[in-house]
Amino acid sequence: MPLAYHLLLRAATNENVTADTEENTTSNQPQWNSTPAWKLPGWVEPVVVVAILLTAMYTTRYQGYSIFSKRQPTSKTSLIASDDDNSRPSSSSHLLPENISDSEADYDDELLTTKNPPKKRRVCGSTFLTPNTARFRNNWHSRVLQRFPFLIEMFYWVINYAFYRLTAVLSQWLFGGSGIWQASQEHGIAVLEFEESGFLSFLFPVREHNVQEWFMNGHQGWLSALNKTYALIHIPGTVGFIAWYYHSAPTHPTFATIRRTLTLTNFLAFLTFILYPCMPPRLLPPHYGFLDTVRHDDATSVWMKGKFVNSLAAMPSMHFGYAFCIGLTLLYHSQVLRLQRLERGEVRKSWFWRAWFVMLGLLYPALILVTIVATANHYFLDALVASAYVVVAFMANRVFYVFLPLEDWLLWALRAEKPVPSTGRRFGR
Template identity: 30%
Template sequence: MGEATVKTLEGRTATPSPKVTADGPAPEVAPAGVPAGGRLRRLRAPRRPRIWFEILLIAVSYWTYSLIRNAVPEQKAQALRNADWIWHAENALGIAVEQTVNHAVNSVTWLVISMNYYYATLHFLVTIGVLVWLYRRHPGRYAAARLVIFATTGVALVGYYLYPLAPPRLMNGQDFIDTVLVHHTWGSMASGNLKNMSNQYAAMPSMHIGWSLWCGLIIFALASAPWAKILGLLYPALTLIVIVATANHFWLDAVGGLLCLAFGYGVSYVWYGALPHRLARVPVPVPVPAGPVNLNAARQ
């Protein structure tokens, strides 16, 4: 391999001497003549995440998400009309069994109370747990997987704004049971004393499904133990039953969450050029392309 050369003004060739610091030779820096595509490629390459940045990013992002979601105009009348339309559409499709599931589960006290706590807590705990697991065990895949859930949540905010939807438990003229209120359970922020802290009419799409399915797919794709893969698939399936049994969502809200997740994966694929589980487990350094140095540009 030959050494990099520099063309001088007199036409002679000179070999540039490497810069030396107290810690040894300085790292190679891309010269001014490197095409912009090279810099973009390095920007898009997975890199090892920094814990302080990730904690700050997730905290600020969730605060922003909650702020925007709750600031969306509730539009109660329109949300109730949309709920009626969804319910009639599901009846036409033959899938309107939410009320049957809701009443059946409500008749088993220990089961419905467990589901209330499941709905209120695991949505956050499991998602954070998967992020921590990715950060520690799969740092090369972490950023791509994080982008999936960020893009999924971002497009969901658009759905909340464009299509306000009342959950089944708030519908007029229907016999749905608000399980949190009936059983005096500490549960969803959409019921009881906490209801004023959350937009009551942001049921479409369901981020309980979007986030749980993200967790399940990540675990299934990356976990090595068969039992972990099975749990990964069971988690979104059980979440679907819970959101319906507690009358917080329709089946079609889950479809909305699935579509948002597909969008999130699409954004991540376009940016990183591969699905998260297809990337290297540990970030691979991207080499800095060498190129001739323009001395005239450097002197200006």
């Protein structure tokens, strides 16, 4: 009996100590007291994104090209003659770098005797013959695509979004459903420990908790603004950048390089989401001191809801990955670092516009970094890994050329011809 009594007393004492510790920890945590200033209806965000896409379709359309007529005007600069020479096997062959498109144009004489010779695609040292879809140029859906070539870019990003939706399902399947929560929590804690005592700890002199605590103590108005920034800027901002850059890039190969970089960054991140689910700071146990300010402020985006949204995908931060890529692109086009190396068709910017591009290129990634950390949605390491993925994706973005044969066969099945891009047209090219 004395032994049992002793054990019960010890258990009760430990329980009281634990309760007091949790109470003290909770009382020391800053409280969220601000009231949301405004709340958007759920339909506003999709409408904004659709409006951006429709505006991009209209501003990048081919003027003078008729969907309803098979005979297109040949005055001024001919669309087909300038960008889709019939002597070439594909309307998209000019999109490839010169050394690649030249090698693909090396056809046998017998193939050139036909009206629409097969395309010769060279992938990983092997040569593939794929159907030439030029014969479908006058089909109605081909003419719609040629009138609004930005539709192809919209199709590419629909594929990206579909793959993101699958990451939550595949990750849960891989980690056995309920086991994914424990695994992602362990990974999140491991990230914090790595930042504190890992070999790269010198890169993280400030802790995520300190950043959020600073905003919570006397700067909650700013944090409310960051909550809205996190919820509302990511998707519309990225879509808006793609739309603007498709119209403003000096050439389509330049635009396509950035688009492929963003896409490959996506797929590297998606693979990480599946194999390394990571709990964001806001979902860690309360004693870590993080608060989910976006949801406390009722600022959740419509894109952050639904059963296919992957809430355990903190590593890496695609919010920062996109912002980092966009920032580097803006810095490149500021022309500050390449005053004597302008691209063909590029116009030299005034000092005002150079300063404007530099400011945006630096401030936008900085704003997103502060946002994702202050709202406890990401760790600093998430941003660092996302930056590394962007660099790797830029260096390896041509890997997507391996899908050209698949794209040729898809267009053949759809009886459609890939449109000639309108990027660079505003420079008179």
